[in-house]
Amino acid sequence: MPLILNIAIPSPLRRSFDYLPPVDMSANEIEQLQPGIRIKAPFGNRKMVGILLQVKQHSDISQEQLKPVSEILDETPLLSHSLFKLGLWAASYYQHPIGDALASTLPVLLRKGSSLIKNTTTCWRLTTEGKGLPNDGLKRSPKQAQLLKLLLQKNSIDREELTSEGFSVSIVNAMIDKGLVEAFTREAATAKISANNTLIAETPLPLNDEQQSAYQAVIKQKGFNRFLLEGVTGSGKTEVYLQLIAEYLQRGLQALVLVPEIGLTPQTVNRFQRRFNCQIAILHSGMTDRERLLNWQAAKDGEAHIIIGTRSAVFTPLLKPGLIIIDEEHDSSFKQQDGFRYSARDVAIKRALDEQCPIILGSATPSLETLHNVVQTRYHYLQLTQRATGAQPPTFELLDIRHQPMEEGFSPALIKAINAEVSKGNQVLVFINRRGFAPILLCHDCGHISTCQHCDARMTVHLSKQQLRCHHCDYQKPLPNTCPECNSHQLDFRGVGTERSEQVLQRLFPTVPVHRIDRDTTSRKQAMQNLIDEIHRGDACILVGTQMLAKGHHFPNVTLVAVLDADSGLFSTDFRGPERMGQLLIQVAGRAGRANKAGKVLIQTHQPDHPLIIRLFNDNYTNYAKDLLKERQTSTMPPFSHLAIIRADANQLEIAEQFLLDIKTNCNHDKEKLLGPLPAPMARRAGRFRAQLIVRSQQRNILHSLLASIIQLAEAHPSSKKVRWSVDVDPQEMF
Numbered sequence: 001m002p003l004i005l006n007i008a009i010p011s012p013l014r015r016s017f018d019y020l021p022p023v024d025m026s027a028n029e030i031e032q033l034q035p036g037i038r039i040k041a042p043f044g045n046r047k048m049v050g051i052l053l054q055v056k057q058h059s060d061i062s063q064e065q066l067k068p069v070s071e072i073l074d075e076t077p078l079l080s081h082s083l084f085k086l087g088l089w090a091a092s093y094y095q096h097p098i099g100d101a102l103a104s105t106l107p108v109l110l111r112k113g114s115s116l117i118k119n120t121t122t123c124w125r126l127t128t129e130g131k132g133l134p135n136d137g138l139k140r141s142p143k144q145a146q147l148l149k150l151l152l153q154k155n156s157i158d159r160e161e162l163t164s165e166g167f168s169v170s171i172v173n174a175m176i177d178k179g180l181v182e183a184f185t186r187e188a189a190t191a192k193i194s195a196n197n198t199l200i201a202e203t204p205l206p207l208n209d210e211q212q213s214a215y216q217a218v219i220k221q222k223g224f225n226r227f228l229l230e231g232v233t234g235s236g237k238t239e240v241y242l243q244l245i246a247e248y249l250q251r252g253l254q255a256l257v258l259v260p261e262i263g264l265t266p267q268t269v270n271r272f273q274r275r276f277n278c279q280i281a282i283l284h285s286g287m288t289d290r291e292r293l294l295n296w297q298a299a300k301d302g303e304a305h306i307i308i309g310t311r312s313a314v315f316t317p318l319l320k321p322g323l324i325i326i327d328e329e330h331d332s333s334f335k336q337q338d339g340f341r342y343s344a345r346d347v348a349i350k351r352a353l354d355e356q357c358p359i360i361l362g363s364a365t366p367s368l369e370t371l372h373n374v375v376q377t378r379y380h381y382l383q384l385t386q387r388a389t390g391a392q393p394p395t396f397e398l399l400d401i402r403h404q405p406m407e408e409g410f411s412p413a414l415i416k417a418i419n420a421e422v423s424k425g426n427q428v429l430v431f432i433n434r435r436g437f438a439p440i441l442l443c444h445d446c447g448h449i450s451t452c453q454h455c456d457a458r459m460t461v462h463l464s465k466q467q468l469r470c471h472h473c474d475y476q477k478p479l480p481n482t483c484p485e486c487n488s489h490q491l492d493f494r495g496v497g498t499e500r501s502e503q504v505l506q507r508l509f510p511t512v513p514v515h516r517i518d519r520d521t522t523s524r525k526q527a528m529q530n531l532i533d534e535i536h537r538g539d540a541c542i543l544v545g546t547q548m549l550a551k552g553h554h555f556p557n558v559t560l561v562a563v564l565d566a567d568s569g570l571f572s573t574d575f576r577g578p579e580r581m582g583q584l585l586i587q588v589a590g591r592a593g594r595a596n597k598a599g600k601v602l603i604q605t606h607q608p609d610h611p612l613i614i615r616l617f618n619d620n621y622t623n624y625a626k627d628l629l630k631e632r633q634t635s636t637m638p639p640f641s642h643l644a645i646i647r648a649d650a651n652q653l654e655i656a657e658q659f660l661l662d663i664k665t666n667c668n669h670d671k672e673k674l675l676g677p678l679p680a681p682m683a684r685r686a687g688r689f690r691a692q693l694i695v696r697s698q699q700r701n702i703l704h705s706l707l708a709s710i711i712q713l714a715e716a717h718p719s720s721k722k723v724r725w726s727v728d729v730d731p732q733e734m735f
Contacts, residue, residue, distance in 0.1 A: 003030045004059045005069060007050040008099040009043050010111070014711060016098060017043075017050070018059040020068040030055060036077030036084040040113055041069040049073065049113045051102045073113060078300075079105060082354045083317050090347055095644075095707050095727040096340050104340045105315035107293045116297055117290070120185045124172050125156040130180035143171050148180065156184075199249055201277045205239050205388075214240050214382040218360065219247055224353050226379045228329075228370055229362040230622070233590020234554075236388025237362045238268075241325050242275050244360070249278065249305055253322020253357075257308045258344060260331035261548065262286045267532060268308055268327075276306065283309030283316060311336060311344040314351065321355040324348050329361035329370060330583055335732040343730060364590060365583035365621050368629055372639040375629075394561070394592040394599030396617045400608045408504045409496035409564050414602055415508060417560060422512045422540045426559040426597065430505065430544040431588045433568065434497045441468060443483035444490035450480075454687040461493055463500070473686035496564065501544045509542065517545030547584055553591060561592040563603040570610055573681055574734045575637050578612055579628055586621045636696075638730070642703045645734070646693040646710060648725040653679060653689035659723045660693040663713045673697050673706060681734065688724070703729075 005019045019041050021030045037052050047070050059066060077084060083105065091101035103111050110116075130148065138145035147167050151157065157165070162172065175181040207215060214229055231237045245255040259268055262284045272280055281295035281304035298304035302319030309316065311334055326334070326345050334344040345361065352359035361370055361379070374381045387393065404411045409432070418428050441450040441461050450459040452470035459468035459477075466479045482489055493500070502516040515531055528548075535543065538557045543549060569581025585603070593599015607613060616624050633640045646663070650656040660677035667674065673696055680690040695710070697703040707727060714725055 002063070003027060004056050004066070005030075005033070005039065006053045006056055007039055007041055007069070008053055008102050009041065009048050009050040010097075010099040010103040011043070011048075012097055012100070014095075014097045014715065016053050017041075018056075018061055018066055020063070020066045022068055022072065025072075033072070034077050036079050036081075037072065037074040038078065038110070038113070039069050040071040040073060042067050049103075049111060050099055053098075073115075078110060078116075078317070080317055082351075083315065086347070086351050086354055087315070089350060090340075090342050093704075094340065094342050094729045095704075095711060096342075101340050101342075104312070104342075107296045108289045109293045114293075117293060121158045122183055123156045123158045123186055124151070124162070124176075124181050124183055126151045127179060127182050130175070133180060141174070143167070144175055144180075147171055147175065151181070158186075198277055200246060200275065202275045204243055204246070204275070205236070207239065207243065208236070208386065208388060210384045210386065211236050211240050211388065214384065215243055217380060217382055218244055218358055221358060221380075223356045223358075225358045226349060226352070226373070227358065227360045227382055228366055228374050228379045229360055229382045229384070230366050231362070231364060231384030232387065232393065233364045233587065234387040234389065234391060235364070235384035237327075237364075237384065238271065239388060240384075241327070241360070241362070242272070244323060245272075245306060245325075246276070248322035249276070251322060253320045254299070254302065254304070254318045255306050255323045255325065256313070256316065256318060256321070256348075257306065257325045257327065258313060258334070258348060259308065259310060260328045260333035262310060262528075267529075267553065272306060272308065278305040279303055280306045280308060281316075283307065283313040285310065285312075314344040314348050318355075321357050323357060324352050324359040326359065326361045328363055330363045330365055330367040332580070332732045335730075337733060341726070341728045341731075343732075346730070365586050366625070368579055368625060368632060369639040371622075371625055372629060389596070391593055391596065392598060394589060394601045396589065396601045396603065398608045398613065398617065399602055399604045400606075401604045402606055407508070409501060410504060410508070411604055414562055414604060417600075417602055418505075418542065418562065419509070421560045422509060422542065424559075425540045427535065427538075427540060427555060427557040428542045428560045428562065429549060429555065429558050429588070429591050430501060430542060430562045430564065431546075431549060432496060432498055432501055432544070432564040433546050433584070434565075439497060440494035441479075442492045442494050443486065443488055444492045445488040446483060446486040448483050448485040454685070456682050456684045460497065463493075463503075472682065475686075498544055498546060501564065505542050505544060513539070513541040515541060515543050517543060517549055519546070519548070547588070549588065549591065555591055557597070558591050559593060559597045559599055561589055561599070561601045563588065563601070566603045566605045566613065567607050567610075570607060570612060575632075575635075576732070576734075579625070581612070582616050582621060582624050582628075585616065636698065641696050641698045642700045643731060644695040644703060644707055645728045645731045646695065646714070646725060647680070647690065647728065648677075648692070648723050649685075649688040649690040650719075650723045651688065653683060653691060655719060656689055656691040656723055659714075659717060659719050659725070660691055662717060662719075663710055664693060666713055667706070667709055673702075 003021060005021055006016050007019055008016050033052060033055055035052055035054055038049055039052055040047050040049055087102045087105045091098040138148060150165060172181055218227055229237055248255055269280060269282055279298060281298045283292055283295055296316060299307045300317040307313060307316050326348055329345050336342050349359055373379045399411055399413055401411045407415060421428050439460050440458055450468055452459055452475050454475050455470055455472045457470055457472050460471055462469050467476050468479055469476045483491060498516055498518045502514055505514045517531055535555055563585060566585060569577050589601040592601055605613060615627060646660060648656040648659050657677045664674050675694040677691045677693050680692050683689055695703060695706055714720060
């Protein structure tokens with residue numbers, strides 16, 4: 001029997017597939033094939049790009065049933081051996097189909113079978129006719145004349161130089177039409193660190209004693225080590241990162257920096273570019289597939305010395321890995337919520353172990369899991385308790401809004417405080433974690449509430465677009481003029497969102513610019529960066545937005561932070577609710593008074609006597625988190641146990657629940673480790689009914705053994721084709 005190629009094909013099936021090698025390939029050539037190369041193979045009625053796992057001698061399937069592969073795409077693996085192993089580990093740990101997991105480690109173009117591409121750029125130069133043009137040949141086109149003069153001096157320019165010199169592509173095209181200029185491509189230059197190109201472009205800031213202690217603690221350790229850098233907002237964690245990265249770059253190594261949101265990437269990149277004379281690769285979902293592949297290649301080849309990216313960048317290959325940094329490590333954005341449900345933070349820790357390099361988890365509000373690891377002495381604990389600039393932490397004040405006359409979400413005391421700050425030329429940040437104009441459209445006459453026809457959710461009013469929108473499935477419909485139940489015109493907007501708050505503030509402060517920052521206003525490319533640039537000019541303004549404003553932004557002229565509704569996290573059905581509430585409020589409060597102006601935080605609440613509110617603001621986050629850890633230990637919830645959720649959805653709730661009930665009934669493990677089946681907190685979403693089975697164990701190996709049994713039962717269940725089901729290990733959301 002010929003040699004067999006065992007391939008991981010991206011599919012929902014939790015198995016690999018055997019194929020015959022190409023007919024024209026010798027046995028010696030087949031034996032030389034390395035695990036990790038891409039192979040195109042027939043799969044059903046399609047051809048899929050899979051990854052070779054191994055070349056083996058035998059298959060459980062007869063040779064007559066095996067198909068030959070279509071094409072060997074690579075001579076050598078695109079992923080290093082350690083990164084290939086990491087993908088296999090992640091597939092196993094998160095109980096995900098191996099083919100889909102390994103495909104997720106590659107850029108989209110490589111998943112589709114494309115080859116690596118050359119990094120070229122378009123340039124322009126003068127033609128023979130252009131070089132021989134008399135000096136007054138373009139006197140009627142002064143801009144073209146200026147560009148002609150520039151090209152005579154420089155011989156050629158690329159797009160970046162063209163823009164920096166104040167010219168547009170349309171001017172070049174006009175000169176091409178006249179036969180004066182021609183376009184050509186050349187390989188894009190990459191920044192090199194050499195004796196003539198010093199690494200440090202900007203003088204580092206002096207470190208205070210705490211920062212210096214944290215820096216030295218990392219530098220003196222060798223190989224794999226885990227560090228938690230807990231620093232109050234404004235304590236200079238980024239400066240510590242920068243100086244540590246400089247140290248590892250001087251050693252000829254690369255640094256990988258993960259941030260939770262695309263919105264944080266531009267300002268992080270700008271600060272890194274100011275500091276370093278080296279190539280920085282950026283990786284996030286807002287880039288084109290080509291841009292991502294080019295930056296991925298630059299990291300793989302060692303041309304990029306620093307890699308900055310969001311969640312998926314954790315799988316970026318590094319030629320010489322030196323340091324991994326997870327900024328805002330507590331952020332739930334690091335956990336993929338659909339498909340391959342991995343945690344980039346936890347995968348990064350495993351990667352640091354495999355690569356034998358240090359990893360730093362940074363946050364002002366660390367997750368309870370990370371703090372528990374500190375208590376268990378698994379992590380080195382580094383703490384920054386003071387703001388690096390010497391600025392004092394903001395003062396906190398709770399505004400009891402019970403019995404207060406409210407101006408569409410704003411109390412009189414808050415309006416007065418905002419007016420006092422903008423009158424001094426300062427900036428104010430207003431935080432409300434709810435997009436849209438209003439969360440409810442209510443008929444005043446019959447009480448009808450507009451709900452999504454696909455989800456058990458209310459439709460949010462987006463007044464500027466005259467739309468009702470579901471924020472769970474994105475179903476949209478026009479904003480009605482009359483009630484669909486009773487035809488009444490008495491439609492009322494209930495509740496407040498960012499769009500409504502923006503309108504209220506524009507009405508109350510007509511001479512002050514109001515900038516709204518949420519997913520609706522920052523969806524276009526460069527929109528977030530343009531807003532941040534406007535804010536950094538320092539003029540008096542009011543910022544209103546969602547949690548996007550709370551994540552790591554430095555606004556030196558913000559002197560007042562106002563939280564419109566602090567109560568929403570107090571009554572969450574998710575056991576992580578109090579933790580998330582504390583993190584969010586502390587993070588958004590940290591935007592105030594970060595420079596030489598004193599900061600103040602005003603928090604509106606209907607629950608000023610709630611123990612969580614009192615505990616958070618009368619103490620600090622660390623002690624607040626310690627109390628939450630005690631509660632988790634009492635209830636044996638993570639991190640004192642390990643969780644997984646089996647989610648199932650179907651056209652009918654009964655089908656999904658019966659599917660999970662059958663699995664629970666037939667499972668040989670202790671039934672007390674299984675809770676459910678239960679309807680999901682939102683039982684219907686996007687037209688599908690959802691149920692879930694919660695799996696819990698105090699030992700991780702038992703949890704994974706139980707999951708293996710559950711998956712086997714689920715795959716063999718008669719209803720498996722009627723039910724969509726998934727496994728979520730270490731879930732961050734209980735929905």
